[in-house]
Amino acid sequence: MLSPEDKSHWIKNLVTNSGFDYCGISAARFLEEEAPHLENWLCNSFHGEMSYMERNIDKRLDPRQLVPGAKSVITLMKNYYQASAQTEIKSSRYAFGLDYHEVIKEKMRALITTMQAEWGMFEHRSFVDSAPVLERAWARNSGLGWVGKNSMLIHPKAGSNYFLAVIILDIELRYDNPLAKDYCGSCQRCIDACPTDAIVSPKVVDARKCISYLSIELKGEMPTNAPAYDSWVFGCDVCNDVCPWNRFAKQHQEPSFLPLNTINEWTKADWEALSEESFTTLFKHSPIKRSKWNGLQRNLRHILKEKQ
Ligand code: SF4
Numbered sequence: 001m002l003s004p005e006d007k008s009h010w011i012k013n014l015v016t017n018s019g020f021d022y023c024g025i026s027a028a029r030f031l032e033e034e035a036p037h038l039e040n041w042l043c044n045s046f047h048g049e050m051s052y053m054e055r056n057i058d059k060r061l062d063p064r065q066l067v068p069g070a071k072s073v074i075t076l077m078k079n080y081y082q083a084s085a086q087t088e089i090k091s092s093r094y095a096f097g098l099d100y101h102e103v104i105k106e107k108m109r110a111l112i113t114t115m116q117a118e119w120g121m122f123e124h125r126s127f128v129d130s131a132p133v134l135e136r137a138w139a140r141n142s143g144l145g146w147v148g149k150n151s152m153l154i155h156p157k158a159g160s161n162y163f164l165a166v167i168i169l170d171i172e173l174r175y176d177n178p179l180a181k182d183y184c185g186s187c188q189r190c191i192d193a194c195p196t197d198a199i200v201s202p203k204v205v206d207a208r209k210c211i212s213y214l215s216i217e218l219k220g221e222m223p224t225n226a227p228a229y230d231s232w233v234f235g236c237d238v239c240n241d242v243c244p245w246n247r248f249a250k251q252h253q254e255p256s257f258l259p260l261n262t263i264n265e266w267t268k269a270d271w272e273a274l275s276e277e278s279f280t281t282l283f284k285h286s287p288i289k290r291s292k293w294n295g296l297q298r299n300l301r302h303i304l305k306e307k308q
Pocket residue numbers: 150193194195196197198199205209210211212235236237238239240
């Protein structure tokens with residue numbers, strides 16, 4: 001029978017052949033150190049209209065509430081970095097290709113099938129930015145990096161242009177140690193560069209001011225007190241792009257994330273000419289469908305107003 005050490009070693013070899021770039025493993029436990037931060041963030045209403053953040057807090061903080069008998073949390077990182085030629089109107093680079101939820105879920109399913117073929121059946125659940133799981137906390141606990149002042153998980157060798165995914169399972173494994181410290185140091189480029197001053201203090205983002213929230217999560221009209229910003233029609237890459245730890249970001253090797261419909265080259269005229277019918281067809285399998293046609297139009301109105 002394989003020891004927890006052997007299993008961890010085996011899974012780490014497996015993930016790099018399964019379409020992921022990095023893997024870290026933690027014991028499943030109550031995230032004691034996260035609880036006050038989460039509570040504070042919610043009390044300040046920094047989550048805006050994302051009321052789902054107020055629910056399932058117990059589950060968010062303790063994976064054993066999600067998978068009874070859970071022993072381990074495996075965190076996976078997948079690179080989505082690609083250069084962008086966008087100038088007039090931009091969407092976040094993570095949204096150029098196929099919907100990462102679908103792509104990563106598929107890879108996780110295959111990974112779990114291989115694990116179960118080797119170890120036998122086990123209880124588990126897997127998550128990609130879709131349920132009450134604090135992925136960045138698990139990534140940090142697993143030694144994959146630290147949470148930067150921009151609130152992103154930063155891998156010391158690879159930066160922060162990565163999707164995070166988590167598998168909670170009832171198998172005991174060997175656990176990784178967190179990094180001894182974070183490496184933001186005295187840098188605060190992300191805070192200074194944020195177009196809307198959304199990073200209100202290190203590691204704390206007021207979603208109500210964050211372009212990613214305003215352009216994707218917010219439903220309905222743009223609030224009259226929404227901050228002014230231009231160019232970003234879907235998401236925002238500024239606090240990733242200015243981070244020195246992304247200086248050596250490498251092009252991803254995932255065909256599914258290559259730009260659909262050459263969206264990375266679209267001009268203002270292309271975005272303005274997009275009909276609702278074309279939106280539905282072109283973005284059917286893209287993360288951009290999340291904003292819906294009306295949301296995209298609202299975003300365009302907001303940024304074009306700011307450009308006048
Ligand atoms: S995503 Fe953009 S708006 Fe949001 S915190 Fe980062 S730089 Fe600011």
